Amino acid sequence: MNDKKYDILIVGGGVVGTAIARELSKYNLSIALFEKETDVASGTSKANSGIIHAGYNASKDTLKGRLNIESNPMFDQIVSDLKVPFKRIGSLVVGHSQEDKEKLILEKEKSLAQADIDLRVIEKQELREKEPDLAEDAIVALYAPNAGIISPYKLTIAQAENAANNGVEIHLQTEVKQVLHENNYITGIKTNKGEFYGSVVINAAGLYADKIAATVGENYEIVPRKGEYNLFDKKYGSLVNHVIFPMPSEKSKGILITPTVDGNLLLGPNSYVVDDKDDLEVTEQGLNEIWSGGKKLYPSLPGGGVISSFAGLRATIPADPYNDDFKIEALDKPVGFIDVAGIQSPGLSSAPGIAKMVERLIKDISTEIKAPISLKEKPTYNPELDKLPRLDDYKDHREDWHQVYQEDNNYGEIVCRCEHVTKGEIIAELKKSLAPPTLDALKRRTRASGGRCQGGFCGPRIAEIIAEEFNISPLEVTKNGPGSEILMERVKDIKADRDITYRRQKDEN
């Protein structure tokens, strides 16, 4: 079906796959990225804590430790190029006892021995100045000023858009079924939309990386580890000023509280292994668990302030699902297959470093693969995305928005009341080549319907705008792809073929 030959085929449109695509798009290579869902950032990359860790947590001997440390300073340039919201607000690991304090000092010393990270242990008074609403019994904290918060899905989407602008083909709703190889050389992939040929396949398929790897005879298992979250109304965004962690346990960094870059407050995650890679259920038990974790840190956490609960899955590789490392390597057999698997936390924090590492791996095998390639930088490469106007960014100088409005009066029509998103902002996103006609995709790009009313007011209006822009019926507008249509049929259309049961008032005796 598709006779075109590519140099590089990337499987997976998460933060890792798109970071790699963008990194490689500076070279004169033909690259295609495949994502099985209707949008990039549809898996782990859309539902996580959105934290860029300072890098002290993991040992430098591990890939995840090394890549996190290497990646943290890279974010300033990335977000400046891609216009992605990011704030270095710093993180605090909070302790409650002398014993905790000793542990934190030890942690600090251990970390400083490995890398030059800005880390300090602060005492109660300074802690209270930084976080006035923190629980009274918090007396000490490990402070890492370089930790930051980012919108993980906006980063992923921006990376994909920038890669696409630089020539990467992004194939959505294209599920890779099999990796093709002949005589130990990668030759391409087979998808639900036909075969695509190329000599390098990068497996960044997240939760499904094991399925992809199995088709080249590589055997490992990805085990999903769930984390549940609560998102709070923007009203409460200022309750917390830093990323706040409890004392870490063996299995995780614990239930944290952080402001988000959009000004909300995020609480979570818990952490437990599940069987099903589609299991995004939020459980009563899980919500209770994160809630009590949050209350311990912030007793004044407002119960009524939650506007959204969600769950995300991290892709881990056992035997020890709580303490494994990333699996990033170029296989000897077949040549041309690069595994980028088991990217659990701190995967988001490490994404830029992972992309650089994959770039080096490709350089190493560039002459050995079936159709050798040379990595020549192309002069047309542009690492930047244009910044689109957002009303929310004009809070303190509304008068300047008038100029935006004068260019296009759609910027004067507010569609999402809670998040103050205008029709102009929505249309600008929908006009981009990557944007799919779904409410969720639009929510991630503009925040429309992501506020406190969760689309109660603007859902119908957004569906209408999507339908207009894509020239489809509102009946075809979905939440997140086929099968998730918002509306069933036109009112009155079903009357003709359905019996209307109209019952007399029932006798209760």
Add this chain to the structure above:
Amino acid sequence: MKTKRELVVVGGGPAGLAAALEAHKKGVKDILLIERDEYLGGILQQCIHNGFGLDYFNEELTGPEYAERFIDELKDKNIDVQLKTMVIDINEEKLITALSSKDGIEFIEAESIILAMGCRERTREAIRIPGTRPAGVMTAGAAQRYINIEGYLPGREIVILGSGDIGLIMARRLALEGADVKGVFEIMPYSSGLVRNKVQCLDDFGIPLYLQQTVAKIYGQKRVEAVDIVEVDDNLNQITETKKTIQCDTLLLSVGLIPENELSQQANISLDDITGGPIVDQTRETDIPGVFACGNVLQVHDLVDNVSEESEIAGKAAAEYLLNDQEKEIEQALEVSAGENITYVVPHTLNLNSKTDPIIELFFRVKDPAEDCKISIKDNKEELASYTRPIVEPGEIESVKLPVKLINKDSNEIIVELITGGE
């Protein structure tokens, strides 16, 4: 870009319409009403059912008919209206920032403001239903808009959680249009909707109402496929053994309304934690002089007729504020509080002077249903008045008319209590 107005009314629903008209009648001529939708009438335009106006017009109207009477009068009076315009900021100095596709950013210096932004529905998240997050979970009001205005059915097999009036009304509406409504589930031991709606919307259609039951879980990856229903005990704890699964493609939520006070908060207006609306005196004036609030932004009403009446109080007060060209003289200030078995009382304070109306109506909700009971109005020393009621329910706002002359001159508080039989 910068203009001045004597009175700006924020919101063109029933509250804003009635308030603007009343202010005009009382002599304010420079009024601007700002509405975010493309038509006036607010939520009434999607409430196509009858049952409105019985108190206010002494006849039974549908929502759009009720709205159109006010809209026509507003047009007759040539009151300025800006449609498709959203107020995005209000500050303490009564400077309003508005945005529209017609005029872009506008700054309006208002001498007086009436807040009439209405309310929004509580969502799935507010009540934390576990499970997946598929399409097909929506608030009853959103479904109402899809069906009655846009012309689309949001589902075929419907479960409704919450027996508030919108939930009951939507059960009938969906049944009429051919959907299969599996039942209405209410966590409380009583329906929070009007009895009339229970009979005419559910009983007429054989739609069951299940009390003390709630949705425990939502199933479905892309679209809702089923929900778990579970009974709850008297403390609202789920009785796990009673769990059963119901197949459906849609879950509609009618689980309460929240006043929309984001603008009030920006302006630093004090809010009541219980009502979610501003703290006001008997003229519906907030703690910023010249800023008034009425309708569902102040407290969630059951009947639009009461919204109209309340808004007229605010409209009249705004006129007095503007025309007297002075701040209200306060001779006696009282706190009004909710006593035994009362959830809240509006107004929250009384600021009395020689011009105060001789009768002040106090609005409140009771905590639990009761029959043959008494409403007692007290101060810290004695009972001032009492009123008997054959029946009271938390779902219906109660009110009493308190003659001002009964208030002791040296008092600084009023307490409203519900006294049930046997005492």
Add this chain to the structure above:
Amino acid sequence: MDQRTIVCLSCPKGCRVTVKANGDDIKDISGHECPQGIEYAKNEYLNPTRILPTTVRVKNGQIALVPVKTAAPIPKGKIGEAMQKLAEVEVEAPIKLGQVIVENIVETGVDVVATRSIKAKN
């Protein structure tokens, strides 16, 4: 003898009124707390009627549907049929509030009228 319980809607109290009858011949009414209950229960037993509020498709209007209602209550048993009939109707904008949309809907002698004015699309 037939027996049916009817919730009286004359006031918010909602008394449960029991009607006992042989066919249309009412023998006994009980459970009401005021005289209004008798009248209500009698009507509701013999000839229950309802106002039917719904919508009708609009051609060339600023919105897709016009809200309508039966100008007077119609027999409860006729509502299903009336809905069926109204599903087939389409009216051309502009529409004035009160305008008759369907005369004598399903032979009830009652007209269906618009409850909102709707302008024509441009």
